[in-house]
Amino acid sequence: MNRAVFFDRDDTLIRNVPYLKNDELIEIPQGLEVYLSRLKQVGFLLFIISNQSGVARGLLTPEDVEKVNKKLLEKLGGTFFEKIYLSYEGPSQELNWDRKPQPTMIWKAATEYDVDFEKSFFVGDRLADILCGRNGGCRTIFIDQGKKDLESYISRRLSTFIVNSVFEAIEKILSTLTLKE
Numbered sequence: 001m002n003r004a005v006f007f008d009r010d011d012t013l014i015r016n017v018p019y020l021k022n023d024e025l026i027e028i029p030q031g032l033e034v035y036l037s038r039l040k041q042v043g044f045l046l047f048i049i050s051n052q053s054g055v056a057r058g059l060l061t062p063e064d065v066e067k068v069n070k071k072l073l074e075k076l077g078g079t080f081f082e083k084i085y086l087s088y089e090g091p092s093q094e095l096n097w098d099r100k101p102q103p104t105m106i107w108k109a110a111t112e113y114d115v116d117f118e119k120s121f122f123v124g125d126r127l128a129d130i131l132c133g134r135n136g137g138c139r140t141i142f143i144d145q146g147k148k149d150l151e152s153y154i155s156r157r158l159s160t161f162i163v164n165s166v167f168e169a170i171e172k173i174l175s176t177l178t179l180k181e
């Protein structure tokens with residue numbers, strides 16, 4: 001079975017621009033590709049798990065989201081991610097089947113890529129990310145932006161690890177590996 005890292009997209013891999021459709025506004029932290037390579041080198045499969053409710057809200061089309069994701073992958077300049085799983089549902093929809101915090105998207109990845117959740121991590125900046133990872137059965141890493149709101153408080157309490165950047169998150173994942181193997 002495979003170990004995996006599931007990444008949230010907005011404010012985890014790229015700077016959050018609400019309902020992003022202009023692919024010129026994509027901002028990737030400098031050097032991210034080096035860190036992603038390190039994860040790949042030790043055998044992690046990488047995935048992006050993203051709620052894009054702008055589609056349900058009528059603010060984005062699936063094509064807008066896919067265009068941004070394509071550009072994101074191009075800018076990273078490597079084939080780091082096995083697959084991007086997207087939910088276009090809105091929070092107020094009666095049936096939120098895919099949308100984080102449901103673990104549906106990571107369970108899809110598990111069935112398609114034979115993922116072992118006990119060896120896997122979810123990295124994100126929102127409570128929905130932490131809950132999605134927990135609900136799916138993997139360890140979670142909260143990128144803490146220092147907000148004083150209730151959501152951040154709960155995220156800190158429920159996550160396995162708390163870090164300040166995606167780089168620290170990746171260092172943390174790599175450090176757990178050296179301790180165990």
Ligand SMILES: [Mg+2]
Nearest residue numbers: 008010011125
């Ligand atoms: Mg986010």
